[in-house]
Amino acid sequence: MINWYTPAPPQAPFFASIFNYYLGEDLEGYEAYDVQTLELVKQIPGFLGYESMKHEGRGTFISYWANKDAIKVWAQHPIHQKAKELGRNKWYRYYHSMIAEVQSFHSHSF
Amino acid sequence: MINWYTPAPPQAPFFASIFNYYLGEDLEGYEAYDVQTLELVKQIPGFLGYESMKHEGRGTFISYWANKDAIKVWAQHPIHQKAKELGRNKWYRYYHSMIAEVQSFHSHSF
Numbered sequence: 001m002i003n004w005y006t007p008a009p010p011q012a013p014f015f016a017s018i019f020n021y022y023l024g025e026d027l028e029g030y031e032a033y034d035v036q037t038l039e040l041v042k043q044i045p046g047f048l049g050y051e052s053m054k055h056e057g058r059g060t061f062i063s064y065w066a067n068k069d070a071i072k073v074w075a076q077h078p079i080h081q082k083a084k085e086l087g088r089n090k091w092y093r094y095y096h097s098m099i100a101e102v103q104s105f106h107s108h109s110f
Numbered sequence: 111m112i113n114w115y116t117p118a119p120p121q122a123p124f125f126a127s128i129f130n131y132y133l134g135e136d137l138e139g140y141e142a143y144d145v146q147t148l149e150l151v152k153q154i155p156g157f158l159g160y161e162s163m164k165h166e167g168r169g170t171f172i173s174y175w176a177n178k179d180a181i182k183v184w185a186q187h188p189i190h191q192k193a194k195e196l197g198r199n200k201w202y203r204y205y206h207s208m209i210a211e212v213q214s215f216h217s218h219s220f
Contacts, residue, residue, distance in 0.1 A: 101213060
């Protein structure tokens with residue numbers, strides 16, 4: 001389920017920053033940065049919402065954005081930069097990241 | 111990890127069809143369709159790869175595509191249509207689906 005920070009799910013088009021990772025052995029400091037970066041992302045203008053899924057050392061974090069400039073602000077924030085550096089050097093065995101323009105979006109609850 | 115069906119990860123831009131769901135109680139027939147639709151998607155020209163993640167009744171299936179016409183072929187295939195109908199009427203408590211244009215993609219293994 002997406003945690004929207006907008007009154008209603010946004011209308012496409014909007015943007016997604018998709019981050020997918022496998023954690024390694026040395027997770028020292030990981031949890032604290034995970035909490036801190038999530039708090040940070042919520043404060044950036046243009047942030048719309050996020051979803052996160054973790055299972056057996058594998059995870060996906062997708063954040064949704066009104067525009068690409070907002071993603072750039074998020075990407076270049078010093079705390080996020082530091083988390084990325086630690087991730088590359090210590091926490092992750094693998095990751096991929098994508099910036100995508102969401103061209104259609106539908107959700108249904110039954 | 112993305113299961114690429116291309117010799118190397120594709121260069122952006124390409125397309126993603128993102129499907130996210132929570133399963134309900136009645137899963138009769140679900141597993142069989144899950145296997146069948148995955149076999150089907152691999153046969154459609156323009157299919158590039160996929161990733162799937164399931165945990166505690168929640169799941170994400172992302173398929174990657176060379177173009178949007180290929181996604182349309184996949185969306186309109188009778189087996190996929192039937193799976194979507196069963197999903198709406200029986201298997202899912204919630205789902206969302208998105209079509210997105212991937213504008214940048216980077217992956218790293220350490």
